[in-house]
Amino acid sequence: MVQSLDRSQGRAGTAVTDATAAPKTFTGNRALQIEEPLIFEMGQAGRCGVDLPEPPKVKDRLNGLRRGGEIGLPGLSEPQVVQHYTRLSQKNYAIDMGVYPLGSCTMKHNPRINEKVARLAGIGDLHPLQPISTVQGALELIDTLAHWLKTLTGMPAVAMSPAAGAHGEMCGMMAIAAALDARGERAQRKIVLAPESAHGTNPATAAALGFTVKAIPANERGRVDLAALKAALGPEVAAIMLTNPNTCGLFESEIVEIAKAVHEAGAYFYCDGANFNAIAGRVRPGDLGVDCMHINLHKTFSTPHGGGGPGAGPVVLSAALAPFAPYPWIVKNGDAWTVAEEGTAVAGTPFGRLKAFHGQMGMFSRALAYIMSHGADGLKQASEDAVLSANYVMAALKDVMTPAFDGPCMHEALFDDSFLKDTGVSTLDFAKAMIDEGYHPMTMYFPLVVHGAMLIEPTESQAKEDLDQFIGALRSLTERARSGTAVEDFKAAPRFSPRRRLDETLAARKPILRWRPSNNPPGTDPLRQAAE
């Protein structure tokens, strides 16, 4: 049992665990936690981390626009750069370090073979505009992934170019707008329905395309209220945007009826596929009646999140929407692959282009390697293990935390904060205390429909003994929270991380978005002060 660290009662007996009570070091460092300046504070003129040949003298053809003055880039040698970014890396939590239970984000294992194949000569170094005859293998690779995505979802077509999930939403909703246009109903159908629990990207996407977003309520089981949905449908509704499994981690059990009602009203069904990882290989969204769904390759198919990107968001499309898929189309003519770009006739009327070139090829390679490694059997098993792990966490915590809904969940377990009621400890405090236990916190305060939400997604990548330790840590924290003696500790958490709680209000009130020499005048630099 962890000893209470109540600061108001002095430090006696807490020195072993209270890092803030430790004596200051000369450097400000604490063993492996090394204080690191910005590169702009490290540079010296005359240092350079690359050796480039002397450029031959040529007649300048810059139209008199040669850049004058200093750019202001610091000069560092190669070992300094390696040390700097290594030290920075050590201030990050990562999947490679342990349980990363961020609900809705799907932090699963990132296999390294995926990195290797994405970098192979002849794949990683191809130019997107090489002659088509010189990139036949690359096009075959993309089509192979497309085939998997279509087969796994039971959908006839896929648009590969979207760069991320939100970009995929844009793609799917543009396809819907184009289909409505073709029916002559775009002006009339201006409403998009979305549950209150939707990801923020859903309303943002619909609004950007000029639709009015209308919220549909959930029932007491955390699913779309079918009667309310039916009442909201009508000739002015363009589409429903629905995540399935939904953001509460629940399968929309009436989804077939929802799809039927949406179609009978002449609208389309956009499925947010952020949670496809719960059902991949086990349920095909095409069998549920969806018209389009983006697939976050960085979630379901484990392309690395990379600190927030890059991602990839291919969109599978029904027969009704496929003709409107954006350029480019990858088409097979006999034995040869071609890329249909603007000006090339295709079997449809593409709604336009979402980005330059052909999509996130590096992510395609990684996702395909992941998919081939798993195969149809492994993907099914992975989804089942993800769902099993989430239900296990739910079952092992339900007596001390408060599940938001009854019944089995899918790949993530949602709790509300009623177990913290009257303890003085908030969801935020609880999450920050997890950091000191060596875990990344779960997703907090999302979905918005649950008070003080805590969304835990263990994924299929954690061994049972690691889940058990995680569960043990959470049970211990709930006990401490309810003991009533540790409120100050929770408020002060985290203590052992490279930084303690950061002042986000200050950051927003006086935004400093770049380094300037004047940011930290001598004597006021907090880093130097810490060292002094």
Add this chain to the structure above:
Amino acid sequence: MRYLPLTDADRREMLRVIGAKSVDELFRDVPASARLPGKVAGLPDHQGELEVERAFQAFAAKNVSPANAPFFIGAGAYRHHVPSTVDYMIQRGEFLTSYTPYQPEITQGTLQYLFEFQTQVTLLTGMEVANASMYDGSTGTSEAVLMANRVTRRHKALISGGLHPQYRGVIQTTARWEGFNAVVAKTDVDGFEDLIAAIDKETSCVVVQNPSFFGHVRDFTKLAEACHAAGALLIVVVTEVVSLGLITPPGEMGADIVVCEGQSIGNGLGFGGPYVGLFATREKYMRQMPGRLVGETVDADGKRGFVLTLSTREQHIRREKATSNICTNAGLCALAFTIHLTLLGEAGFRRLAELNHAKASELADRVAAIPGVAVVNDSFFNEFTVRLPKPAAPVVEALAAKGILAGLPVSRLIPDDPSVANLLLLAATETATEHGMAPLVAGLKEVL
């Protein structure tokens, strides 16, 4: 399966704790009509690393790697040498397998490099603030137009005929479906376009590229003044970010928003993605920017630290009122950019730019000496346009058959304009060599 730690015994024990007889029970909310009897049919089962790697080797073998051919293609994606350090560092698990830094106490590594990245972007572009990256240059450009529409409350964007055709396509797609007017000037092969007369009181922004798609280097100071006089914003797009080591930055010309494709620094060609969009603007427009922003602050102990900030612009807070629907960015590609640029530093970055210009100058002189071939440009950085005596597309195909990757036939990206049929876009970076230039020149002579 090597990625799945649970054993059958684990699974049985976990089901017991849950109180379920089988995993099927956990999926009981799936409608009966959508329950598959087993795994998805028609797909192969799992494979070992060796088999997967073989499959990818087979894909690779059907392509021509630029490493194995004389190579002169640019047009928005450039082949540069990336130091080994970059790719090693970005594969550290703490960077590679971390999420968006929503918990700043344990993601200072990501936050600090993004702060460094934002600073580098402002320095290169000559602007005041930058965000933590966009998907790429093309989507960033479209977001810049949307931002200009928000700032000016106008809905007409004027697009240069010197903008990359696919960037133009992305803007036009956004315009069509998000409901604003994108007026596209005619193709500007010669680089003499003057858009000032076309600016009116409805114009939200003018979008130009420097160097242009055809390679011309332009001074946009007067255009910026005309934009500001009319209450419009000037958006300058840079698809070859290395050019900023040698050319006056858009910020010094009066640009209001600068968007760059950052691929050239730190990121390989990768068949078109993922790349990294740089997005910079004036401080007064900071709160209208799309995408994530990292800001400096202090922690509970008073130590300097970094956080995601001004997130009230973003979709997860503002939902349908957000400045953009963007969530994911290009974090790891931004890291590659930052590390490569840090290795280069002031001296290395300038020298790299000089080398590119020198190589392209040499190539331009050699190609201009081929009978029947004319270099269109008076000015360029590392890419220029040549006019061939016959259509460029079959010439490029004929050279590809000889193992030479000889630039982009402009007609591939501008198929509807017969006047560009004979134009070939050639790029030469620091990777170009005598061993590459000589076969290109000889090959061109042969097929023309």
